[in-house]
Amino acid sequence: RPGLAARLDGLPASATIEMARRARELRAAGHKVISLALGEPDFPTPPAAIEAAHAAALAGDTKYPPVDGTPALKAAVARKFARENGLDYAPDELIVSNGGKQIIFNAFMATIDPGDEVVVPAPYWVSYPLIARMLGGVPVHPVCDESDGFSLRADRLAQALTPRTKWLVLNFPNNPSGGVCTEEELRAIASVLRDFPNVWILSDEIYEHLVFDNRRFTSFAAVAPDLRDRILTMNGVAKAYAMTGWRVGYAGGPRDLIAAMRTVQGNATSGVCTVAQAAAAAALDGPEDLIGVMRATYAKRRKAVVEALRAIPGITCAMPSGAFYAYPGVEGCLGKTTPDGHVIATDADFALALLDRAHVATVPGSAFGLSPYLRLSCATGDAELEEACRRIAGFVASLR
Numbered sequence: 001r002p003g004l005a006a007r008l009d010g011l012p013a014s015a016t017i018e019m020a021r022r023a024r025e026l027r028a029a030g031h032k033v034i035s036l037a038l039g040e041p042d043f044p045t046p047p048a049a050i051e052a053a054h055a056a057a058l059a060g061d062t063k064y065p066p067v068d069g070t071p072a073l074k075a076a077v078a079r080k081f082a083r084e085n086g087l088d089y090a091p092d093e094l095i096v097s098n099g100g101k102q103i104i105f106n107a108f109m110a111t112i113d114p115g116d117e118v119v120v121p122a123p124y125w126v127s128y129p130l131i132a133r134m135l136g137g138v139p140v141h142p143v144c145d146e147s148d149g150f151s152l153r154a155d156r157l158a159q160a161l162t163p164r165t166k167w168l169v170l171n172f173p174n175n176p177s178g179g180v181c182t183e184e185e186l187r188a189i190a191s192v193l194r195d196f197p198n199v200w201i202l203s204d205e206i207y208e209h210l211v212f213d214n215r216r217f218t219s220f221a222a223v224a225p226d227l228r229d230r231i232l233t234m235n236g237v238a239k240a241y242a243m244t245g246w247r248v249g250y251a252g253g254p255r256d257l258i259a260a261m262r263t264v265q266g267n268a269t270s271g272v273c274t275v276a277q278a279a280a281a282a283a284l285d286g287p288e289d290l291i292g293v294m295r296a297t298y299a300k301r302r303k304a305v306v307e308a309l310r311a312i313p314g315i316t317c318a319m320p321s322g323a324f325y326a327y328p329g330v331e332g333c334l335g336k337t338t339p340d341g342h343v344i345a346t347d348a349d350f351a352l353a354l355l356d357r358a359h360v361a362t363v364p365g366s367a368f369g370l371s372p373y374l375r376l377s378c379a380t381g382d383a384e385l386e387e388a389c390r391r392i393a394g395f396v397a398s399l400r
């Protein structure tokens with residue numbers, strides 16, 4: 001039989017997807033499974049975005065779009081970057097892709113040669129190291145400690161950078177930890193990067209609107225304008241506007257990098273679905289109150305979940321500063337045994353046993369490069385979150 005490409009050798013399957021698969025199996029067997037495994041807002045897409053998609057389709061906006069985005073969406077993206085981030089990008093410094101994920105793929109495909117190092121602070125969203133590895137890149141993971149609020153310390157970054165570093169990925173607010181870097185911390189990061197002129201910087205700002213407790217979000221490119229010609233600022237409509245299924249992400253960056261990404265995308269997928277682009281433009285230009293409602297809802301749920309988890313002996317939980325996840329520590333449960341005799345040696349054992357015995361789906365911290373933790377998505381209804389915490393408490397109480 002023909003074989004598969006060597007570039008896929010040793011790539012782990014996504015743990016998030018594996019947990020979702022097991023949850024589906026249990027559901028099919030008739031169990032009431034609560035899934036806190038997926039990072040997907042439980043709000044509907046704004047009606048104005050849906051209406052714009054409908055109108056675009058009826059108006060004949062149904063032909064091949066330009067590879068790098070429709071002029072209307074790129075104009076809306078430019079307005080958004082100027083209004084919300086204080087960043088000015090010309091049309092040829094912008095690209096629209098099939099979700100934020102394709103922005104990352106395009107950027108890495110356009111720049112990574114085998115052996116290039118990609119610094120991805122842990123814990124991290126799994127796609128960065130997996131995409132880097134598919135392209136022959138070598139992920140390097142400095143750790144963002146819970147005791148630092150899961151933000152990236154400049155000294156940790158400095159230790160991770162080498163002459164072979166091609167990219168640094170910054171993702172604050174962070175998936176999975178909810179960590180947010182202050183402006184001062186970003187300044188310290190920028191100052192380290194000034195000594196490494198050959199490093200591109202990806203700032204994934206997809207959770208920018210979800211910062212809590214009167215914290216303020218700042219774009220990395222706004223903190224370090226002198227590094228502008230190597231910063232790719234990435235965002236999308238998935239999390240901000242509950243539009244995960246529309247598949248629209250976008251980025252602003254230096255002209256030559258954007259042009260190279262356009263070449264990659266032109267040969268892979270071409271431009272993004274026209275009606276999805278019309279919907280995204282309407283969302284970006286639309287009323288901002290929806291974002292405020294979502295932020296307030298996630299903030300409230302986060303507090304309730306963290307308090308419920310902290311009340312469980314053996315579980316610790318930092319209060320996340322942003323995004324919509326809780327990242328509780330389960331160290332106090334390691335070494336214990338479930339009633340049916342399974343030893344909980346790792347966070348992955350904990351997550352699997354919790355799913356099998358209490359029917360709550362989460363993702364173990366090992367999937368994100370920092371153990372022993374669990375990631376719980378708070379983009380789930382209040383009653384389900386409450387019930388999930390009750391089940392986790394019951395599960396932990398059953399351990400011996």
Ligand code: PLP
Nearest residue numbers: 099100101125175206236238249
């Ligand atoms: N960046 C981070 C940190 C994410 O968590 C996600 C989605 O989970 C994305 C990017 C990708 O978003 P999209 O759905 O636009 O591809």
